[in-house]
Amino acid sequence: MIETIKTYLEEQRDQHIEELMQFLRIPSISAVAEHQPDMKRCADWVAESLKNAGLENIEIMPTGGHPVVYADWLHAEGKPTVLIYGHYDVQPADPMELWNTPPFEPVIRDGKLFARGSTDDKGQLLLYVKVVEAFLRTQGSLPVNVKFCIEGEEEIASKNLPPFVEKYKDKLQADAITLSDTQMHGPGKPALMYGLRGLAGFEITIDGANSDLHSGLFGGAVQNPIHALTKLLSSFHDTDGRVAVEGFYDRVIELSDKEREAFKQVEPNENKVRTDLNVDKLYGEKGFSFYEQTTSRPTLEITSVSGGFQGEGIKPIIPNRASAKIACRLVAVQVPDEIMNAVEAHIHAQDLPGVKVTLDRQLRGNPFITPIDEPVMVAAAEAFEDTYGVWPVYTRSGGSIPIVEVLGRVLDAPVVLLGFGLPGENLHAPNEHFHLINWEKGTETISRFWLKLTARNEKA
Structure with missing residues (x-):
């Protein structure tokens, strides 16, 4: 089945990229009042895209600010339900003079798609929509049930989403939550971020x-x-x-031996950190490495x-x-x-x-963590390995994405962060871009992930 899905996605690639470029042309800047009409236009575009992919029960749902776009497909009886979270708003493009090309006129150069929102988060979000389309067009069904919750305020701290999730927790209920708004460890090096401070x-x-x-x-x-x-x-x-x-x-919660070993694969060179920062000595809680200090302590x-x-x-x-x-x-x-x-x-x-x-x-x-041996995390790791040929590294972030914790806690479901962005793609900065190799790899990974979730469910 996976080969059929891959073939469809390869055949439709140019059309899908053109649709992504349409998405990127909408200046959906949530922080700027004058872009209110663009936010509405973008929510409408997302809803239409979900409909064209074959999703059902599509709603543009009001909040105290910009709306949430909801859709689902719930005909995989007895199979797991996955909630996909993403956001259609983007950061302001200033300073405009530092862009090599206009931020809302997407262009492809050297295998990279340049535009505001290309990696954060429109490019990564649309991967899921196209995987739905591929399964429904080739198989007539999905291997899992899916729900989409796509907000328009992530770039302004998601202040209206927590009460929305509380209000509609029954509607959003799922066995697992996934989002792609994070990064890989490097080219060809997938990463599963499993903790946020x-x-x-x-x-x-x-x-x-x-x-x-x-x-x-x-x-x-x-x-x-x-x-x-x-x-x-x-x-x-x-x-x-x-x-x-x-x-x-x-x-x-203290690090397990398995986690500390996993950290060694991503631990930066402390001498280089010190040199880059121009300090003669690093300082911090004794007994922990730089990476442990900045992510798990x-x-x-x-x-x-x-x-x-x-x-x-x-x-x-x-x-x-x-x-x-x-x-x-x-x-x-x-x-x-x-x-x-x-x-x-x-x-x-x-x-x-x-x-x-x-x-x-x-x-x-609140902090967030999904144990790396959680079954959905293992399925995601296996999907990454099958696609990229290497087992992903496990990372934690020293920063915070509060809505991730809210979704996991309120819906009482594990959260998997499947990042397909790369370091250096300039999210929030001029000349933001997305490496299109990870468009192909991203859709394949998500497809494999859903199939593995179903296979694990059948074995259970």
């Missing part, structure tokens, strides 16, 4: 006297909020770089500090206020509010006379 962001404010004070008249007798702040900030870590907040590590980073006179010269005062902003990157299964509770308790345990300390909680995002 979460986020807890807050601001600490320290208030002293009711106004700035003359440092000669009051210095040494009244607490300086900056002094108190620096004392507090220095208490957050021990001398080995470990976070010194009680309970900070309580929920951390939680952090507490002071991202900004402010207080006192910031202008030219010196103004000899005791400022009445000082503040710092903190970003904690979290790993499974830490909970943002629990971490902020622990930080607040740590603050109150410090001896800071003469000042008032407040903590303003601002950002929350």
Whole structure:
């Protein structure tokens, strides 16, 4: 069957690429109000594309912002159901003068398709639509049931999607969730990203006297909020770089031996990292490699500090206020509010006379992980190996994609990130592009993945 699917996709390749170029010509920039009509036009285009592929129950569903496009095909009785997530919005194209060709006039050069959205995420999203088309046109059915949830606000933090998923969780329910909005490890080197860090962001404010004070008249007798702040900030870590907040590590799931071995395949050269950053020494929690520190360990980073006179010269005062902003990157299964509770308790345990300390909680995002031995992950790895001829490497991201955790948690289903982009494809930057070799390899991998899910289901 897979050879029939591949043949169809090869025969229709030029037509499919032309359709992708139509998709890319729509400047669906969610962040810019003047592109509201383009967002609607793009949602309509996606809905029509899903219909042409043979999907059913197509809806353009309103949210508090840009709509979600839904579609499904649910006739594979007794087979798994896969929810495909993607987004049709794109980043602004500025600065325009740095593009070699106009960002919304796609062109192909050297086997690469250049346009805003080509790799993030229109090119990768359309792979799934064309796999549906290939199966339905050649087999008359799909090996799995599928649902599509395609949003228009990923590039503006998906603020309306979590309540949408909560509201329609029965409609979206699936046995597995897949998305392709990530990258491979390199050309011909597939990767399965199985973990993302979460986020807890807050601001600490320290208030002293009711106004700035003359440092000669009051210095040494009244607490300086900056002094108190620096004392507090220095208490957050021990001398080995470990976070010194009680309970900070309580929920951390330690790496397995299998994971640590897998990390060795993607671990960057630490000397090169140090040289590239122009620092004489790397610093961090002892006992962990650079990659482990930046992907699988939680952090507490002071991202900004402010207080006192910031202008030219010196103004000899005791400022009445000082503040710092903190970003904690979290790993499974830490909970943002629990971490902020622990930080607040740590603050109150410090001896800071003469000042008032407040903590303003601002950002929350749960970490995400799908175990690498989860059956759907194994099926995805096997599909990658069959297509690319090598077993994929396993990666974690030091950053956060909060909606991935939301989908997995609310729908109680494993999430598989099948990335077909490549490093250096300039997503979010001028001259964004997508290597078309991964168009062919991507559709084949997805096809094999669905077939393997069905085969595993039949054996179970």
